[in-house]
Ligand SMILES: Nc1ncnc2c1ncn2[C@@H]1O[C@H](COP(=O)(O)OP(=O)(O)O)[C@@H](O)[C@H]1O
């Protein structure tokens with residue numbers, strides 16, 4: 001896809017929860033272009049994760065408020081959402097890994113959607129192992145790993161199908177500064193090789209590191 005083409009456009013989106021009358025955001029407008037490195041920041045409770053739920057199809061937005069590739073997400077069927085999910089790589093602060101499965105099983109899990117043969121899976125695994133350093137615990141059950149090991153597994157899982165769009169919601173929330181920079185570098189490399197990045201963070205060290213190293217688009221949610 002071309003640069004400067006909108007991938008996500010948000011128009012006048014407001015959101016609150018029924019049992020929580022405080023508005024999260026009101027008339028939010030933003031747009032994220034293909035190949036952007038977009039960083040969304042804002043205080044805890046501002047509604048950032050709620051916005052991720054809209055963009056990933058876990059919540060249905062009101063009509064004509066969120067457009068994905070110029071299509072109104074309010075009209076998406078469950079098949080549209082399946083197609084969308086194949087194009088996404090998502091990284092969560094709490095990893096959302098399958099704890100009882102091995103690292104390898106967790107990483108190749110997204111590839112199950114594609115019905116790929118064993119050799120293709122092995123070659124994709126090999127590629128992702130060049131980006132993320134997890135080779136030495138591939139056969140370990142995830143539940144035995146440290147926070148930093150788990151976050152690398154979730155990075156590898158997000159990258160393995162070479163998604164056009166990577167969403168990372170507070171990926172460094174449990175990491176120290178050095179490991180935060182490793183995550184930043186992996187996302188920067190993905191962006192350089194053509195992936196669009198949507199990073200949510202309120203980690204000031206991560207923000208400063210990114211600003212110094214790579215062109216980003218910054219949006220502060222109020
Ligand atoms: N399913 C829900 N029902 C009611 N309130 C919710 C729900 N999910 C989140 N909230 C509330 O909405 C606010 C924003 O949550 P969230 O989107 O997670 O913000 P952020 O990611 O910016 O910290 C919080 O006050 C949270 O408690």
Ligand SMILES: [Mg+2]
Nearest residue numbers: 048049169170
């Ligand atoms: Mg959040």
